Amino acid sequence: MKFFLMMLFFGMMTGVIGSVQATPVSAVSATGTGTFNNSPDMLIDGVLASEGSLWKAGTSVWWSGMSPTFTIDLGGVVLLEDLLVQVDNNDAYRFEYSENNNTWSSLFDIQVSDGEVGWGMDTMSTDSQNSEYIASLDFVPVDARYLRVFAIGGDNSYSVSEIQAFAAPVPEPSTIMLFGLGLLTLAGASYRRQKAGLYAE
Ligand SMILES: [Ca+2]
Numbered sequence: 655m656k657f658f659l660m661m662l663f664f665g666m667m668t669g670v671i672g673s674v675q676a677t678p679v680s681a682v683s684a685t686g687t688g689t690f691n692n693s694p695d696m697l698i699d700g701v702l703a704s705e706g707s708l709w710k711a712g713t714s715v716w717w718s719g720m721s722p723t724f725t726i727d728l729g730g731v732v733l734l735e736d737l738l739v740q741v742d743n744n745d746a747y748r749f750e751y752s753e754n755n756n757t758w759s760s761l762f763d764i765q766v767s768d769g770e771v772g773w774g775m776d777t778m779s780t781d782s783q784n785s786e787y788i789a790s791l792d793f794v795p796v797d798a799r800y801l802r803v804f805a806i807g808g809d810n811s812y813s814v815s816e817i818q819a820f821a822a823p824v825p826e827p828s829t830i831m832l833f834g835l836g837l838l839t840l841a842g843a844s845y846r847r848q849k850a851g852l853y854a855e
Pocket residue numbers: 705769770771776777778786
């Protein structure tokens with residue numbers, strides 16, 4: 655009976671965890687250093703240009719040279735699961751993450767050859783369920799509050815139009831309490847049945 659309960663517990667946990675989708679994170683700010691065109695707010699405004707559109711699009715931040723770096727603040731540390739980004743397709747970009755805006759670690763590099771459009775802005779995702787998925791960008795979930803991106807190669811004409819973060823949702827306390835109450839009820843019922851001799855161990 656204990657084994658049965660344990661199996662039920664793990665089954666329920668798997669169901670609870672498996673059914674939860676990564677949720678979009680609303681970034682609170684985007685800033686840039688160096689010389690560039692358009693506001694870094696473009697990076698977090700939720701607007702994706704059409705794939706293949708001009709790299710100097712009004713919906714993107716664009717620049718020449720490798721000095722600019724753009725930093726996004728997610729407002730708090732999240733378990734970062736995926737990114738959806740849109741960059742100029744013929745360049746290489748490095749994406750990094752940080753918990754404190756001080757110590758940075760590499761998340762992934764977009765290579766010049768990544769993406770599927772022949773020219774212009776290209777949407778890319780690290781989510782295997784997304785049609786824009788690029789496996790080489792996929793990463794193991796990390797704790798992150800800050801994201802930053804900068805160019806590491808290409809034709810010296812760079813553009814990023816969007817950086818969308820997706821994080822593991824934090825369960826509501828009420829959900830956890832209901833789940834716990836359910837388990838206690840199950841355990842209690844099992845104990846009473848055992849006591850009544852309806853089940854043998
Ligand atoms: Ca694409």
